[in-house]
Amino acid sequence: MRRPSAALLALLLAGVSPAIALEGPAPAAPAAPVAASGKPRVVIVATGGTIAGAGADAANSATYQAAKVPVDKLIAAVPAIAGVAEVRGEQAFQIASESFTNAQLVDLAKKVSALAKRDDVDGIVITHGTDTVEETAYFLDLVVKTDKPIVMVASMRPSTAISADGALNLLDAVTVAAAKDSRAKGVLLTMNDEIQAGRDTTKRVNIKPSAFFSQWGPLGMVVEGKTYWFRAPVKRHGTASEFDIDTIDALPEVAIVYGSGNMHPEAYTSAVAGGAKAIIHAGTGNGSVAGYLVDTLKDIRAKGVQIIRSSRVGDGFVLRNAEQPDDTYDWVVAHDLNPQKAKILAAVALTKPRDAKDLQRIFWEY
Numbered sequence: 001m002r003r004p005s006a007a008l009l010a011l012l013l014a015g016v017s018p019a020i021a022l023e024g025p026a027p028a029a030p031a032a033p034v035a036a037s038g039k040p041r042v043v044i045v046a047t048g049g050t051i052a053g054a055g056a057d058a059a060n061s062a063t064y065q066a067a068k069v070p071v072d073k074l075i076a077a078v079p080a081i082a083g084v085a086e087v088r089g090e091q092a093f094q095i096a097s098e099s100f101t102n103a104q105l106v107d108l109a110k111k112v113s114a115l116a117k118r119d120d121v122d123g124i125v126i127t128h129g130t131d132t133v134e135e136t137a138y139f140l141d142l143v144v145k146t147d148k149p150i151v152m153v154a155s156m157r158p159s160t161a162i163s164a165d166g167a168l169n170l171l172d173a174v175t176v177a178a179a180k181d182s183r184a185k186g187v188l189l190t191m192n193d194e195i196q197a198g199r200d201t202t203k204r205v206n207i208k209p210s211a212f213f214s215q216w217g218p219l220g221m222v223v224e225g226k227t228y229w230f231r232a233p234v235k236r237h238g239t240a241s242e243f244d245i246d247t248i249d250a251l252p253e254v255a256i257v258y259g260s261g262n263m264h265p266e267a268y269t270s271a272v273a274g275g276a277k278a279i280i281h282a283g284t285g286n287g288s289v290a291g292y293l294v295d296t297l298k299d300i301r302a303k304g305v306q307i308i309r310s311s312r313v314g315d316g317f318v319l320r321n322a323e324q325p326d327d328t329y330d331w332v333v334a335h336d337l338n339p340q341k342a343k344i345l346a347a348v349a350l351t352k353p354r355d356a357k358d359l360q361r362i363f364w365e366y
């Protein structure tokens, strides 16, 4: 019989039950490789936005120029970051995020994918404008095949404003990127103490720090340098995704048409003329289609362009074959994805030819 170890004896003397004692503490999760300092290594990739913004009047926090401050100054402005991780900065772009193009999305994803493959990188933070961070986050979630934390961060006020939110958001982002329990949770966004899922989150308010919401709630919070998790993502992402940025060099055109009363077919036909391979119908209610538009959309579908019904309504999800016979028309529903997220998923999915049945599978799974 094996002699009990001193550690085991100590546990037994401490009244720890033999079963636990023999079993011992759960084996530690494989520690992420760390720098000589013992700290995780985090790369901050900067793209611009308000977090890099500067304004003339501290009291007017909505009046400023986005995309002015370089990444090294962003890092230097938050000395507490050095206590969390070994950090270095890379300046990918310096733009306001409403100006992102598909080409820049692809470039950024390839850069992030290459960084994620490096043994000397444990986590990645991406500073970004708030306007389209939700699209970039979802795109990276779909095409970067890594379990390492990728954390988007933005701010609603420039660093020059009273009660600027960027510094704490950035510190929180580095904290999340450096935390082992952030792994395999998909691309994340830290804003206003919350950890949002990149897939789910959307900008719902355009003039205050608590701007981002998901109808399914945040994944967790980061408070005083600690991460607290309350739910996990359920849709495919990262290493579980069938999509890989290393096999994508360009994205097809996908157009969004915003639904309202008194619509005109030209809104759709002009999108097709502009080269759209799919149209996201941001319909009223349950992605409803006006009766006088149905023939136009059926004609467009017959030409091989995908029709995807999303909704202009913020929450809920579009039901298939409810008011519209999607099976009959060979249309797709965007499920709970808002129009801008549906556009990202459709563009990624259509980097390969697909029929509507397979496209609908993708909208159920991602």
Ligand code: DGL
Binding pocket: 048, 049, 050, 051, 066, 095, 096, 097, 098, 128, 129, 130, 131, 132, 154, 155, 156
């Ligand atoms: N110009 C918008 C952008 O860059 C807003 C700035 C911001 O909130 O980041 O997304």
